[in-house]
Amino acid sequence: MNTGTRLAYLRNKKGMSQPQLAEKLSVSQSTIAMWESNKRKISAEDIVRLADLFAVTTDYLLGRQPKDDGLLVAAHMDDDLTDEQKKEIEEYIEFKKAQYRKQHEKD
Template sequence: MTKGQRIAELRQSNKMSQSELAKAIKVSPSTIGMWETDQRAIKDNDLISLANIFNVTVDYLLGNTTSKHGKAPEWANDQDKKDLKVFLEENSNDMTFGGEGLSDEEREQVRRILEGFFWEKQKRKHK
């Protein structure tokens, strides 16, 4: 899931319009639309505002964790976070079981398991 997709999902699950979110962050509704379609980069201060509004971590918005309230471990560096993103994209997006595709919920469960595995492995590497 891209940064924009996460923002759109959070906005919709909070029953907010793009205009309402734009007003809360003090940007234009078209900016929200471009963020949600990954056509415009998001400034750091806007990412922080989004995280506060939706009660999630910036790491979640950036795709560095699959848990809305979780975050990358304090010892994790930027390369670890990038590696996790690649690891999850390569290992969980197109999974099937018995030839049948996974539901979004099942795919998210697999991503959480893979994320836990990844951080445990990285933790051993950093010691």
């Protein structure tokens, strides 16, 4: 998934139109459309503003995936999860990491 696709996904997830997002960022709607279609690069400053607005990391917007010993872990968790759900996900990630390490120790 590229940056434009991630932006469109986050915007739609928030139930926000392109004009609404444009107004929040003080840019034109056509700028949002061009970002989402990857016809215009998003400035570093705007990436930070978007990350803050959508409560995600800049790495997530840029498509950078955190890794642990070669294992893709997670990019972010949605804010609407309960603490119990977040804990469950974190425990599962730790379980998968342990499985991965155990499997690769044999190699």
